[in-house]
Every structure is written in structure tokens, then in C-alpha cells.
Amino acid sequence: ILNVEQSPQSLHVQEGDSTNFTCSFPSSNFYALHWYRWETAKSPEALFVMTLNGDEKKKGRISATLNTKEGYSYLYIKGSQPEDSATYLCAFGSNDYKLSFGAGTTVTVRA
């Protein structure tokens, strides 16, 4: 079982503030790093797939960076809104069909 860790486990953000959190993963046999957003009562939804060291992806106010050499990725939320409240999962893809998921960071945006 591959060790994928996310920190913090949860955080509370004031509406309008920006925040970021971390995913760390093994630096060997790297193929891809995925980010998913999982809102309550919904299916996890893909945000980004990153495959190259130094990759940066952006979707609206959410962006992510990737460092495969040191084995970490950051997810940033700029100007948090209540609809950003969700659990954010990262998943590490290695040389098979499978993804290894972290436990998630639960973000609560307070109005």
C-alpha cells in the first residue's frame, strides 16, 4: 500500500480568504497525481491530472502545482466561496491501473 498523505486533515476558511493544502506521495515510479473534489452527497469529481514535474494547473479560482522530485503537490483556493466547501482528495498513480488515495483535506468556508 503506497503512502499518500494529505495535510491538514481539515481547515476552516473565511469567505474571501485564500488557502492551500498539501499532498505528499512517493517520489519513485511516478506516473500521475490526481486531485478530486468530493462534495457532500455527490460523487468525487476530477479537478486535475498532473504528470510532469513543475506542472501547474488552474480551474477558475483553484490551482495546483506539482513537484515529483520531492513528492508533493499543493492545491490553492483563491478567494474562497461557500461552494468551495468539500473534501479534496489527491491520488497517486504509479505503473499500473490503480490510484492510491490520500485521506483528504476537508475545507469548510464560513460566510
Add this chain to the structure above:
Amino acid sequence: DVKVTQSSRYLVKRTGEKVFLECVQDMDHENMFWYRQDPGLGLRLIYFSYDVKMKEKGDIPEGYSVSREKKERFSLILESASTNQTSMYLCASSSGGPTDTQYFGPGTRLTVL
């Protein structure tokens, strides 16, 4: 719009019962996966299938089996349900390897009494 559906959102079963969880995808994906999610833990892979009638154990296969008779359908079977199998079960599908997005169903919250 891609779609993965699961047969039930909520299920309550008794210890010792045989339980079937069904998953159907309409994207013609080769790969299908069953995960369980418990508080404080990541999604843990139970079984996956990379082709019809093909299956491989994931990280926590004990107490579970699977069936994939058709490409679009992947079933998870709890042969004799136990209370420690109370969990959220998620099905996913993907078209290829580790760089391809997995598409998830809405989950089944199973309670075993």
C-alpha cells in the same frame, strides 16, 4: 455526460447476509474499481477489473468478491456481511492507466447490524 450509477444510496443488512452492490457505467470503460471509504482513511481499493471476467485484488479484498460478466457492470459481493464492513462503498471506472481520470458513482452507504 459520463455516468456511473450504483444500485442503492443506502442499504441496511444483517450480519451473515449475502450482499450485492451493483455498479454500471455508460462510458465503455475497460477498467472498473470498488473502493471503501472510512472516516480518517483514504479511499481503499477492494478489487478492480481491467476487462470482462478479469479481476485483481486491491489492498483490502478479504471478505469480498466481485463479478464482471459484462463490460458495463461490476458487482461487489459481501459473502457474509459483518459489522466491520459497515462503510461507504464507491465504484469508479476509467478508460486506461494511471494518467486517466477515474469517474465515480455516488456511493452506497452500507450499514451491517
